[in-house]
Each structure stands twice: as C-alpha cells, then as structure tokens.
Amino acid sequence: MDILNKIERFFANISKQLSERPVLTFFLFGLVIASIGFLPHTGLIRWGTMGIFAYIIIFSVVAMGLNLLLGFSGLISLGTAGFVGAGALGLGVFMNMGIPFEIAAVLVLIISGLLGALIGLFSLKVEGIYLAIATLFVGEILRQIYTQVEIFGGQAIRIGSVRFLGFIELSMINQMQRSFLFLIITGFMVVMMVVMHNIVKSKTGRALMAMSRSQHAAQAMGISLLKYRLTAFVLATLFATFGGVMYGLYNQNVPTTAWTLDLSLFVIAMVIVGGLKSIYGTFLGVFIIYGIPNLWLKNYFGDISYIFSGILIILVIIFYPHGFVYIWYDLKKQYNRLKAYLSQKQVTQDE
Amino acid sequence: MTDLLRLLFNSLETGSVYALAALGIVLIFRTSRTTNFAQGMIGTFNAYIAAYLMLQYGFRIWLVALVALFTAFLTGIIIDTLIIRPAAKVSPISKQIITLGIIMVIIGILPWLFGVDTMTLPRFIPVRYSFLIYGADLRYNTIFVIVLSTILMAAMFWFIQYTKWGLATRVTASDETTSKLMGVPTKTVTMVSWATAAMLGTLAALFVAPRVSVYSNMLLTVQISAFFAGTLGGFSTFFGPVVGAFIISFARNFTQFYISDIWGNVIVYTSILVFLYFKPYGIFGKKPTKKV
Incomplete structure (x- = not known):
C-alpha cells in the first residue's frame, strides 16, 4: 500500500512538473522518438522499423493540421492527401529546377497556403457534407494534375540527396545520414507540436473553439467567421504541406499516384481514433492507424491484416467515440477502484 | 455525328451507373446521417462473389447477378445490425470513419476468400448483339443498362413517393427522433436502406465489371463521381443526385473528347466548384433551416 502511494506521488509530481512546462514535455517526447533513429545501428530494430516510425512522424504533422481544422473548428477536409502530395511533389519539382531545399520548401508552403485560403473563402458559402465533398473535388483535381501533367514526371519524382542548411549533404542511401534525416524530421515534428500548442492556447485557438461549438453564437460574440475559417483552412493545408515536405526530405523519391481519397480518409481516421483536440492523441491515433498494422499485424497476417485494422478502427470508435486518448481516464478510474479495493482489504486484515 | 452519338450512348451508360451509386449514397446519407465511403467497396465485394461463382461453377451471368444481389441484401443488413446500429450515438464524422473501417475489413477479406487472381465478368448481353446508327455502334x-437503371430508379421514386414504407423512409430521413416517437420503425427503415444501397452499389459494380476487370478498386471512380453527383444535385432530394450523375457523366465525356484528355476532369470539377460557390446546396437542394 505504502509503495503504491509512493509511486503515485512520484508520478503525480512528475506529471505536475511536465504539465507546467508543455514545451519541455514536447522536447522530451521528441528525444524519446529521436532515439529510435539510432537503434538500427545497434541492431536492436530493423531499418524498416525506423522507416515506419518516420512515416508515423510525418503523418502526425499532417494529422495535427487536420485536428486543428476538425477538432477546433468542426470543419472537415477530404483533400488532405492532395496537399501532402503538393508538399512532397512540389518540393521535388522545385529542387529538380536547382532551387535549394529551404527556398523550395517555403515556395510550396506559400503556394498551398494560398490554395488553402481559397478553400477557406469557399467554406464561408458551403457547409457540412457539401464542403467535405468540395474539398474532395480539390483533392481530385490535384491528383489529376499530379498523375497527368508532364512536370511531375509520370510515376515518381526523384529528389536525390538534399543539401540541408546549405552545407550538410544528406542522402537516404547512407545509413548514418538516414538516421540524421530521421532526427531532422523528429525535430520538425516537435516544432510543429509547439506551434500547434501555441495556436490552441492563443486567441486564435479560443476563437476556433467557439466557432466549432456554435457558429452563430461565436459570430454574435464578435468573432469574424471569415478570418478564422481562413485561418483554420490555411493552417490545415500548411501542416499537410509541411508533412509533404518532410516526406520528400526523408524519402527523396516521391510517387505521384499515392495521393488518393484513401489517404485523406486515413488521416481523418487518425485524428478521430486518436482524439480530437489532443496533440498526443493525434500521435496515438497515427500509431494505431498506421503504426500497429505496419509494425506488427502485417508481419503475422499479411494481406489479411487489413481486416484487423478495420475492426480496430470500428471498435475504437464505438467504445471511445471521443478518441482513444480518453482510455487514460478509464485506466485512472480502474486504478482508483483497485486502490480502494486494496485498502479495504488491508482494513479488514488489520481488524 | 458518329462521335456525338457514341459519346451520347457512352455518357448515358456511365451516367446510369453513377446514378445508381449516387442513389445508394444519398439513401444512406438521409437515413443514417453518414457519408458512406464503403458504398463502392460493398458493391465490389458482391461483384467478387458473382465472378467467383461464375469462375468456379460456370453459372450464367444472369444467375450470378441474382445471387450477388441477394448477398448484397444480406451484406447491407449485416453491416447495419452489427456496425451501424451500435454506433448510433457516434458523431456523423466518426461514422464516416466507421465506413472506412468497413472498407478495410472488406479489402482484407477479398484476397482471403477469393484469392489474388484478377477475375472478369461478361456483359449481360454479349457484344455481338449490336446495331449501327449513323455509324455509331450501339x-x-x-x-x-440504361433501361434497367431507369426502370429501377423510377420504381424507387414511386416507392418512396407513394407507398407507406416510402413515407416511413422520407420521415426517417427528415427527422429520425420525431419519427421514432410517432411510431415509425426507424430501425427497419435504416436496415432496409442499407440493404437497398448495397444492392444498388452491387448493380453498379456488375455494370462496370465488364469494362474493367473485377479488382478491389474497380468502383473508385464511380464512387467519387457519385459523391460529386450528390453534391451537384443536392443531398436533400432523392432525384437531385440522379440528375447530377447524368450531368457529370455528360460533362466529363464531352470535355474529355472535345477539349482535352488530360484537363477534361479538371475543367469539369473546377466548374462544378464555381457553381457550388453560387448555389451551395446543389441544383435542387434547399438550405436547411437551423435554430440557434
């Protein structure tokens, strides 16, 4: 009993310390993830496993953007995949023109940010399922362009090695450099987590939250729908595009056919399964939707693994409709019940 | 003239397929309040059953089509009772993701049940039965396909508009809670809607199957076009999406032929987006009234 209390106090102390310093928490979280990048060198995990974690990191950034849109402003986008593709392929096109990595990344971010603003303007008129399908239109238009237009090079665009910050040459083929790439994208993820945290805690975040509860009430309180809807869509597209840039940076070979409706649906699934409005929940959702099937299920079941991931999605949504991250509260409840039971037992023993 | 007629027949045929799929989607959207992304996959699954029966036992296309429609009916009922009904309290967006879960389950089941070989389904009437009009091969x-779809859709509209069960469907679509209070068996209505939607999707799959082979993504284009048709026509009526389906099919075929093969789709989609900006609830849609 005493030990239990001590452990509990210890963890309560740590979690209090951490919740007071969210940025430090994100940083520590990033360090834990970054350590995965060096495990393959020791032979503890395979290189493929690291690759899967790289995708988890990339999807986390994309899903965080959608979480801003879906969780905080209640709007849905089915065009996410198109914007991830814009980031990755756009980076490829610009870099093949000879533009350095950083400038190319900023250029694609500006272009898709403008596209996002256009959708945001559109969203003022169109609502609900109509808006969702309108974003699907955008996604399909982008997909058509990627697969049909010459400059995207048919099947795939090769970026080749990236000269990071102008002097560090990083190639996917070299193992040490690949670990370094992993480190960089983990760093990007931490930065994006901090950015999202700051947005959510700022005036913008509160305005978005008010808008998601009731548009009319928010408007009556003086929140400009135009401004914040634009903000929400621009942010979501920027996050998605940045995820695409990370994809291009890490993979250095970008397929043109991968940016379909399925991918957009998966990103929505990650947000919903993980937990709306929660940053760590988003990461958890990505881990459930992308990580678990690719890390374990596929090894054991092959193609049939899709059945299990499908059932997993359905069950999580039915039992945790607000996101799997809320399992934490259930665990806490169970733990308290266990503690109460144990202390009761002790009382009876003492008698 | 030849090209024009050929395009016309082609558009009518694909339009009918899109219309069938769109009708299934709008039926589920109205009764279950969710966008059913699995509509195409459910159709594909039953098309696999048809193709498999044909390959293994050599049955006629007409027979396997009937079997597939029956299994589609069952699939719809199973999905509704096992998955959609327990999730009744889930928010509409989460429900969409549940349909994504259904897609994944079916994708997993397909190679396990039917193997990985591509299969084919023939046309209902072989190609050699055709005639020429002004040089166009009809x-x-x-x-x-056109006549059957038209008859089916007309029958459905008649059913929805003039029968007691159709009335039950319409009231469930407009307000589920109130209709439940009024004694409408909304559960049965929803279940039958899923079954009907599954059958419509399967029929679309059977019509598409001869053009492409039977594979897991065979209905992808049809399904996306069906969504677009729903948006263009408006989800608040049952006939809007059907009209939208034909418009999209015509517009796409004609722009692809006369303007540009690559940019055809892009042009059509962009113009629909512009149209939606001015008429956000589709051609026939009404703005839903909302209380604050």
Whole structure:
C-alpha cells in the first residue's frame, strides 16, 4: 500500500512538473522518438522499423493540421492527401529546377497556403457534407494534375540527396545520414507540436473553439467567421504541406499516384481514433492507424491484416467515440477502484 | 455525328451507373446521417462473389447477378445490425470513419476468400448483339443498362413517393427522433436502406465489371463521381443526385473528347466548384433551416 502511494506521488509530481512546462514535455517526447533513429545501428530494430516510425512522424504533422481544422473548428477536409502530395511533389519539382531545399520548401508552403485560403473563402458559402465533398473535388483535381501533367514526371519524382542548411549533404542511401534525416524530421515534428500548442492556447485557438461549438453564437460574440475559417483552412493545408515536405526530405523519391481519397480518409481516421483536440492523441491515433498494422499485424497476417485494422478502427470508435486518448481516464478510474479495493482489504486484515 | 452519338450512348451508360451509386449514397446519407465511403467497396465485394461463382461453377451471368444481389441484401443488413446500429450515438464524422473501417475489413477479406487472381465478368448481353446508327455502334447491353437503371430508379421514386414504407423512409430521413416517437420503425427503415444501397452499389459494380476487370478498386471512380453527383444535385432530394450523375457523366465525356484528355476532369470539377460557390446546396437542394 505504502509503495503504491509512493509511486503515485512520484508520478503525480512528475506529471505536475511536465504539465507546467508543455514545451519541455514536447522536447522530451521528441528525444524519446529521436532515439529510435539510432537503434538500427545497434541492431536492436530493423531499418524498416525506423522507416515506419518516420512515416508515423510525418503523418502526425499532417494529422495535427487536420485536428486543428476538425477538432477546433468542426470543419472537415477530404483533400488532405492532395496537399501532402503538393508538399512532397512540389518540393521535388522545385529542387529538380536547382532551387535549394529551404527556398523550395517555403515556395510550396506559400503556394498551398494560398490554395488553402481559397478553400477557406469557399467554406464561408458551403457547409457540412457539401464542403467535405468540395474539398474532395480539390483533392481530385490535384491528383489529376499530379498523375497527368508532364512536370511531375509520370510515376515518381526523384529528389536525390538534399543539401540541408546549405552545407550538410544528406542522402537516404547512407545509413548514418538516414538516421540524421530521421532526427531532422523528429525535430520538425516537435516544432510543429509547439506551434500547434501555441495556436490552441492563443486567441486564435479560443476563437476556433467557439466557432466549432456554435457558429452563430461565436459570430454574435464578435468573432469574424471569415478570418478564422481562413485561418483554420490555411493552417490545415500548411501542416499537410509541411508533412509533404518532410516526406520528400526523408524519402527523396516521391510517387505521384499515392495521393488518393484513401489517404485523406486515413488521416481523418487518425485524428478521430486518436482524439480530437489532443496533440498526443493525434500521435496515438497515427500509431494505431498506421503504426500497429505496419509494425506488427502485417508481419503475422499479411494481406489479411487489413481486416484487423478495420475492426480496430470500428471498435475504437464505438467504445471511445471521443478518441482513444480518453482510455487514460478509464485506466485512472480502474486504478482508483483497485486502490480502494486494496485498502479495504488491508482494513479488514488489520481488524 | 458518329462521335456525338457514341459519346451520347457512352455518357448515358456511365451516367446510369453513377446514378445508381449516387442513389445508394444519398439513401444512406438521409437515413443514417453518414457519408458512406464503403458504398463502392460493398458493391465490389458482391461483384467478387458473382465472378467467383461464375469462375468456379460456370453459372450464367444472369444467375450470378441474382445471387450477388441477394448477398448484397444480406451484406447491407449485416453491416447495419452489427456496425451501424451500435454506433448510433457516434458523431456523423466518426461514422464516416466507421465506413472506412468497413472498407478495410472488406479489402482484407477479398484476397482471403477469393484469392489474388484478377477475375472478369461478361456483359449481360454479349457484344455481338449490336446495331449501327449513323455509324455509331450501339450495343444491346448499353440499352439494357440504361433501361434497367431507369426502370429501377423510377420504381424507387414511386416507392418512396407513394407507398407507406416510402413515407416511413422520407420521415426517417427528415427527422429520425420525431419519427421514432410517432411510431415509425426507424430501425427497419435504416436496415432496409442499407440493404437497398448495397444492392444498388452491387448493380453498379456488375455494370462496370465488364469494362474493367473485377479488382478491389474497380468502383473508385464511380464512387467519387457519385459523391460529386450528390453534391451537384443536392443531398436533400432523392432525384437531385440522379440528375447530377447524368450531368457529370455528360460533362466529363464531352470535355474529355472535345477539349482535352488530360484537363477534361479538371475543367469539369473546377466548374462544378464555381457553381457550388453560387448555389451551395446543389441544383435542387434547399438550405436547411437551423435554430440557434
């Protein structure tokens, strides 16, 4: 009993310390993830496993953007995949023109940010399922362009090695450099987590939250729908595009056919399964939707693994409709019940 | 003239397929309040059953089509009772993701049950039965597809508009809670809607199957076009999406032929987006009234 209390106090102390310093928490979280990048060198995990974690990191950034849109402003986008593709392929096109990595990344971010603003303007008129399908239109238009237009090079665009910050040459083929790439994208993820945290805690975040509860009430309180809807869509597209840039940076070979409706649906699934409005929940959702099937299920079941991931999605949504991250509260409840039971037992023993 | 007629027949045929799929989607959207992304996959699954029966036992296309429609009915009922009904309290967006879960389950089941070989389904009426109008080749199968879809859709509209069960469907679509209070068996209505939607999707799959082979993504284009049709026509009526389906099919075929093969789709989609900006609830849609 005493030990239990001590452990509990210890963890309560740590979690209090951490919740007071969210940025430090994100940083520590990033360090834990970054350590995965060096495990393959020791032979503890395979290189493929690291690759899967790289995708988890990339999807986390994309899903965080959608979480801003879906969780905080209640709007849905089915065009996410198109914007991830814009980031990755756009980076490829610009870099093949000879533009350095950083400038190319900023250029694609500006272009898709403008596209996002256009959708945001559109969203003022169109609502609900109509808006969702309108974003699907955008996604399909982008997909058509990627697969049909010459400059995207048919099947795939090769970026080749990236000269990071102008002097560090990083190639996917070299193992040490690949670990370094992993480190960089983990760093990007931490930065994006901090950015999202700051947005959510700022005036913008509160305005978005008010808008998601009731548009009319928010408007009556003086929140400009135009401004914040634009903000929400621009942010979501920027996050998605940045995820695409990370994809291009890490993979250095970008397929043109991968940016379909399925991918957009998966990103929505990650947000919903993980937990709306929660940053760590988003990461958890990505881990459930992308990580678990690719890390374990596929090894054991092959193609049939899709059945299990499908059932997993359905069950999580039915039992945790607000996101799997809320399992934490259930665990806490169970733990308290266990503690109460144990202390009761002790009382009876003492008698 | 030849090209024009050929495009016309082609558009009518694909339009009918899109219309069938769109009708299934709008039916589920109205009764279950969710966008069913699995509509195409459910159709594909039953098309696999048809193709598999044909390959293994050599049954006629007409027979396997009937079997597939029956299994589609069952699939719809199973999905509704096992998955959609327990999730009744889940928010509409989460429900969409549940349909994504259904897609994944079916994708997993397909190679496990039917193997990985590609299969084919023939046309209902073989290609050799055809005749020429002004040089354009008109197949009896095309006529069959158009006529059957039209009859089916007309029958559905009649059913929804003039029968007691149709009335139950319409009231469930407009307000589920109130209709439940009024004694409408909304559960049965929803279940039958899923079954009907599954059958419509399967029929679309059977019509598409001869053009492409039977594979897991065979209905992808049809399904996306069906969504677009729903948006263009408006989800608040049952006939809007059907009209939208034909418009999209015509617009796409004609722009692809006369303007540009690559940019055809882009042009059509962009113009629909512009149209939606001015008429956000589709051609026939009404703005839903909302209380604050």
